[in-house]
Amino acid sequence: MEKFVVSARKYRPSNFGLVIGQSHVTSTLKNAIASGQVAQAFLFCGPRGVGKTTCARILAKALNCQNLTPDYEPCNECDSCVSFNNNTSYNIIEIDAASNNSVDDIRNLVEQVRYPPQSGKKKVYIIDEVHMLSSAAFNAFLKTLEEPPSYVVFILATTEKHKILPTILSRCQIFDFKRIKVDEIAQQLRIIAQKENIQAEYEALRLIAQKADGGMRDALSMFDMIANFSPERKITYQATLENLHILDYDYYFQVTDALLKEDVATAWLIFNEILEKGFDGHLFVVGLCEHLRNLLVCQDEQTVKLLEVSQETTQKYLEQAKEASVAFLATALQIGNQADLFYKNSKQPKLHVELMLLKMAYIKKAILLAAELEKKK
Ligand SMILES: [Zn+2]
Known part of the structure; x- marks a missing residue:
């Protein structure tokens, strides 16, 4: 049997052109190589798993390639x-600074830097999680970083730029890596699924991409997990929901339908079902606010493009948006936002969310009542 190689390794980009979502970095680096003006110290900042290493x-x-x-x-x-x-x-x-962060580790490194490469042009030191270095280690490193030998390039990487000393920042060319967009990740997963002969529903790949929160590495390991979990190596929307323990967004459509019909009982029952499935009430509040925001976005043709969902789901949003007025959505969002803010402090979180749903269900009545009162004035 063929040895299983995790997708994150198997599909690691082998050149700049294959890196997803960081073209502002890769094009600048290529320009530097083209002009022969490559810095000797870089700081790559950004969330985990977005392509820094x-x-x-x-x-x-590229710096060592004999035939660019x-x-x-x-x-x-x-x-x-x-x-x-x-x-x-x-x-x-x-070097992983998370586990090699002592002064001795850095002295070792500084010692190594003195020897030029035996073959090739540049010795490149990648120091990952550089914010984990002790301050004594930082100081031991500073002088070398200031005047590295011509054959040395340092690439420091960190997820926590604010923890890097200004003395280090000022010596590095800094690149900020971004979270990768949901669709960019989903499309990359689709390409990999095709190469691996895995049948994958695009909605499922989008779910994975959302859960990965902009990180390709996390997305790929979830992808592997779900594919291996399925005997037929299929990635379906349902299996992905279950595996990743994601709340199906269909629930939000159902709850909103109930709220628009002023049907508090149904809204409460759906919320209860969600809790019974083991989901957190706060997650539901945040998810519902996101859903209401999406409906609000759909009220105007110009803002529909702000929806970060698939074509099919966009259609569902547009349909529900027709049923809801801007006044309803804006008020519901405000109520939802309050519930979100005070969730952590509430002593009875379930009741807290139920009250939120109750208030939302009576928005239409409240709006009508206000209009009536206005007329009587
Ligand atoms: Zn080469």
């Missing part, structure tokens, strides 16, 4: 590129 590795490979493509990408064919791709290159040194 991947870009660092590609940059290291006309587009300034590593060729992935020369001896150097091959050794990078096989993880056997001596010109890339990766």
Whole structure:
């Protein structure tokens, strides 16, 4: 049987062009390579799993490539590129500062930096989670970072830029990596599913992408998990909901329908069902607010594009939006927002949410009543 390789490794981009969602970084890096003006110290900031280490590795490979493509990408064919791709290159040194953060660790590193590469052009040191270095370790590192030998490039990576000392920040070229958009992740998953002969429903891939919160690595490991869980290696919407313990957004459509009909009983019963399935009440409040916001967005043709959902779901939103007035949605959102703010302090969270639903269900009446009163004046 073929050895199983996790998708995050198997589909790790081998050049800048294959990196998803970070073109502002990759194009700047390629321009630097093209002009021969590559900095000696970089700081890659951003959430986990969005491609910081991947870009660092590609940059290291490109700096050592013997035969760059006309587009300034590593060729992935020369001896150097091959050794990078096989993880056997001596010109890339990766240090995880989370576990190697003492002064001694950094002194070791500084000592190594003194030796030029035996082959190739640049030695690239990638220091991951650099904010974890002790302040003594930071200080031991500072001088080397200030005047590195010409054959050395440092790439520091962090998820917590605010923890990096200003003295380090001022010595680095800084790149801010972004969370990757839901559709960009979902489309990438679809490509991988096709290559792996996995039947995947696009809605399911979007769910995975949403849950991954902008991180490709997390998305890929969820993708693997769900595919392996299914005997036929299928990724369906239902299986994904169950595996990732995500609340089906259909519930929000149902609750909103009930609220629009002033049917408090149904709204409460649906909420009860959600709790019985083990979901958190606060999650429901936040989800319902998001849903109401989406309906509000649908009230205007110009803002429909702000919806971050699939075509099919957009249609569902547009239909429900027709039933709801802007006044209803705005008031419901305000009530929902209050419930969200005070959820943590409420001593009876279930009642707290039920009251929220009750208030929302009587919005229409309240609006009518206000209009009546206005007439009588
Ligand atoms: Zn090459």
